Amino acid sequence: xxxxxxxxxxxxxxxxxxxxxxxxxxxxxxxxxxxxxxxxxxxxxxxxxxxxxxxxxxxxxxxxxxxxxxxxxxxxxxxxxxxxxxxxxxxxxxxxxxxxxxxxxxxxxxxxxxxxxxxxxxxxxxxxxxxxxxxxxxxxxxxxxxxxxxxxxxxxxxxxxxxxxxxxxxxxxxxxxxxxxxxxxxxxxxxxxxxxxxxxxxxxxxxxxxxxxxxxxxxxxxxxxxxxxxxxxxxxxxxxxxxxxxxxxxxxxxxxxxxxxxxxxxxxxxxxxxxxxxxxxxxxxxxxxxxxxxxxxxxxxxxxxxxxxxxxxxxxxxxxxxxxxxxxxxxxxxxxxxxxxxxxxxxxxxxxxxxxxxxxxxxxxxxxxxxxxxxxxxxxxxxxxxxxxxxx
Numbered sequence: 001x002x003x004x005x006x007x008x009x010x011x012x013x014x015x016x017x018x019x020x021x022x023x024x025x026x027x028x029x030x031x032x033x034x035x036x037x038x039x040x041x042x043x044x045x046x047x048x049x050x051x052x053x054x055x056x057x058x059x060x061x062x063x064x065x066x067x068x069x070x071x072x073x074x075x076x077x078x079x080x081x082x083x084x085x086x087x088x089x090x091x092x093x094x095x096x097x098x099x100x101x102x103x104x105x106x107x108x109x110x111x112x113x114x115x116x117x118x119x120x121x122x123x124x125x126x127x128x129x130x131x132x133x134x135x136x137x138x139x140x141x142x143x144x145x146x147x148x149x150x151x152x153x154x155x156x157x158x159x160x161x162x163x164x165x166x167x168x169x170x171x172x173x174x175x176x177x178x179x180x181x182x183x184x185x186x187x188x189x190x191x192x193x194x195x196x197x198x199x200x201x202x203x204x205x206x207x208x209x210x211x212x213x214x215x216x217x218x219x220x221x222x223x224x225x226x227x228x229x230x231x232x233x234x235x236x237x238x239x240x241x242x243x244x245x246x247x248x249x250x251x252x253x254x255x256x257x258x259x260x261x262x263x264x265x266x267x268x269x270x271x272x273x274x275x276x277x278x279x280x281x282x283x284x285x286x287x288x289x290x291x292x293x294x295x296x297x298x299x300x301x302x303x304x305x306x307x308x309x310x311x312x313x314x315x316x317x318x319x320x321x322x323x324x325x326x327x328x329x330x331x332x333x334x335x336x337x338x339x340x341x342x343x344x345x346x347x348x349x350x351x352x353x354x355x356x357x358x359x360x361x362x363x364x365x366x367x368x369x370x371x372x373x374x375x376x377x378x379x380x381x382x383x384x385x386x387x388x389x390x391x392x
Contacts, residue, residue, distance in 0.1 A: 050208025267319035
């Protein structure tokens with residue numbers, strides 16, 4: 001047997017014999033794909049969030065199909081109406097309470113954070129205060145110059161004939177009306193813009209989720225069509241594995257979040273700590289972000305407990321520790337073992353990398369992204385390339 005001839009039955013990677021031209025094209029295409037992913041990272045992550053919602057709706061639709069024998073469209077409609085009704089009911093009956101407790105919690109956290117900062121300062125630990133920077137003398141001179149110019153422009157507009165001067169100014173500078181509106185509305189303009197941006201993101205996620213859940217097979221088959229025919233069965237199995245992993249992880253994560261919410265709410269209410277509902281809600285929501293989310297939730301709970309005294313803060317910290325032990329040693333190993341088995345240090349490192357690269361979106365979606373990467377590595381590299389069993 002000649003040396004250098006690969007043995008197909010031999011375990012290990014089997015590199016393909018590509019020509020230099022094909023290898024160069026593959027490298028350029030891979031680099032172009034990375035550049036595209038980097039420049040459109042926020043949009044791609046928004047699409048991925050919509051796919052996650054679609055996987056969740058598809059899972060609920062499948063569960064409902066085991067109970068009633070209706071068509072997929074009717075089952076998806078029933079699931080969507082139930083979820084929409086629950087959301088509207090929560091906003092109608094609990095929204096005012098959440099908003100009020102959220103406002104009070106924000107004031108309490110700010111006050112207690114200042115108290116903790118002052119206490120640490122007594123021990124020589126000086127933390128920076130979260131306050132707006134004071135304007136320098138040059139900034140004040142610039143602001144005065146702008147106010148003078150603006151007053152002169154206003155006088156000119158008045159002399160030009162009121163509405164006629166305003167119209168002529170709008171014709172000369174179409175963006176002036178928006179800038180003037182922003183200067184008049186002030187912080188309200190930023191709030192309205194932020195609300196519209198968040199609402200737009202929510203609508204995009206909901207639309208993508210409903211579209212994907214309505215007919216997931218068509219999107220899967222459409223993606224497989226771009227794969228060479230001999231690899232299409234493997235590509236179909238890969239996409240099905242991604243969907244199954246994400247579905248199991250999502251349902252397990254939602255159960256964990258619900259248990260954390262109820263336990264924190266009940267425990268803090270029993271201790272008589274104000275804002276127990278909003279504290280439990282934020283702890284449950286932050287549980288979606290592993291490692292980092294629970295730490296932030298714990299800090300908020302302890303700071304809120306300090307408003308009721310040291311004993312209340314210790315009690316709140318005890319409730320938080322009990323719930324975290326229940327989640328770490330009971331719920332997660334039992335629920336998520338089938339869906340996702342990744343060491344905590346790997347998850348934390350992945351969060352750091354994705355957070356640095358993609359910001360808040362990367363941190364929030366780090367775990368489902370790592371779940372998808374894990375499925376790809378297991379099936380494409382370990383099983384197909386290395387010819388080894390991924391389940392060790």
